[in-house]
Amino acid sequence: MENLNYSSFNRMFFAGTDKGDLSKELEHLFISVKILYKSYMIDIDAMEKEELKYDYLEHKSNYENSIRPFLMKKDILMDKNLCEKADQISKTYEEFLDMLAKKI
Secondary structure, X not given: OXXXXXXXXXXXXXXXXXXXXXHHHHHHHHHHHHHHHHHHHHHHHHOOHHHHHHHHHHHHHHHHHHHHHXXXXXXXXXXXXXXXXXXXXXXHXXXXXXXXXXHO
């Protein structure tokens, strides 16, 4: 395994290697939030209000209980660049939640 040439395809086998690198973790989280937001923008008009309400409550709980506490970590708040990334994530997630709330 030592002489393997790792293409970008093979890098998927190294999932989790960015754990502990807050900058990379924030980048991945930001990408995930943008994809989530955009996927709802595409399908939101076809969704029923009850489904939207359930999704809103689930995503709001996830944001408040998991994502926001992660973004408020001392290590992130003490670094200007990381703090800016965390603010982008918060802003995007809050816009996403507002969009869902308006459709309910």
